[in-house]
Amino acid sequence: MEPCIPDKLPIDDLDWRAILPNVGKANAALARYDGMLQTLPNPAILLSPMTANEAVLSSKIEGTQATLDEVLEADAGIATSELRKGDIEEISNYRSAVGIAEAALEERDITLSLIREVHQRLLQGVRGRNKAPGQFREDQNWIGRRGDPIERARFVPPNPVALKTELSNWEAYLASEDEDPILQTAIAHAQFEILHPFKDGNGRIGRMLIPLLLYKRNTLSRPMFYMSEYLEDNREKYYDGLLAITERGAWKNWIDFFVNAMIIQAENNLEKVRLIRNLYDETQRRVVDITHSQFSMATVNALFERPVISSTMFADSAGFNNRVTANNMLRQLEADNVITRIREGGGRTPAVYAFPELVNIAEGRDIFRRRPPEA
Incomplete structure (x- = not known):
């Protein structure tokens, strides 16, 4: 095969009347997505x-x-x-x-x-x-x-x-x-x-x-x-x-x-962003209700930024001055089924937690399952 000789840009012989209606639909779809994007706090x-x-x-x-x-x-x-x-x-x-x-x-x-x-x-x-x-x-x-x-x-x-x-x-x-x-x-x-x-x-x-x-x-x-x-x-x-x-x-x-x-x-992106925004609002309410902590907002942001997170990373990301306080927060959230522990901690090895709902939205399928509530 011979190397191809590409067309020069811009392309001059496009059938604009056939193309533009669909391009208009794409612009509208992208505008809806971007409108939702602009509603996100971060x-x-x-x-x-x-x-x-x-x-x-x-x-x-x-x-x-x-x-x-x-x-x-x-x-x-x-x-x-x-x-x-x-x-x-x-x-x-x-x-x-x-x-x-x-x-x-x-x-x-x-x-x-x-x-x-x-x-x-x-x-x-x-x-x-x-x-x-x-x-x-x-x-x-x-x-x-x-x-x-x-x-x-x-x-x-x-x-x-x-x-x-x-x-x-x-x-x-x-x-x-x-x-x-x-x-x-x-x-x-x-x-x-x-x-x-x-x-x-x-x-x-x-x-x-x-x-x-x-x-x-x-x-x-x-x-x-x-x-x-x-x-x-x-x-x-x-x-x-x-x-x-x-x-x-x-x-x-x-x-x-x-x-x-x-x-x-x-x-598809619009629906995912909508689900994430709703999950963010819901998680804020839940974490405040569960913990009544001054670190509630920082905790939620840490989980969204790192939906799989070690206890050490969590303490640093959420700004805890005391690792014991951070670990108590994680235990509360685990007990109330907000997060799931996927690796046990021990010695110098920190525990690792997943935020299942967020990962599953991003992946488009169930990866991490929330454990069933205790009887």
């Missing part, structure tokens, strides 16, 4: 498990197998199996890379320089660390089954000699505000995957860019939109849609797929 804390789950799912598309509960348990200090250790390190890097990008956007635009910085953090010390982290490729890559030569590749990205020019065109497109933000995001994401500018990590960087672009175009009040759930569930359509662009210029089909994905995911 989105970074309340949506922490959803942010972690996005890292899990985006990494899963690239072959990792670790689950959200395994990642949260590792955060709390529970030993990771050797089978999952590498996966969890990759997911941890993804979360750190997102943090770098989000912080940078307070002062910078999305540029090739920023993307290289984010990529360097993504591959630091994990699988792919020997594939030039933070550097655009200088040789030809291709996509196919492991071990297949380029002649059997499913897709061959642009020649590295042409890559610099193509990336400059892509970067200039990001800086433009002539197109609808959702349409621009759909095209920019696809073009990044087509360019495949890194030796590894292209899919994860490309999916990271989706909420960042929407935020930078003022479509989101915060760069917190989680799309990998839909893309993971529809992985083959996702890949086929990208491939069809280079095979037959099927931009409209791709945009239809992406925009429909955004509509569905916006509604």
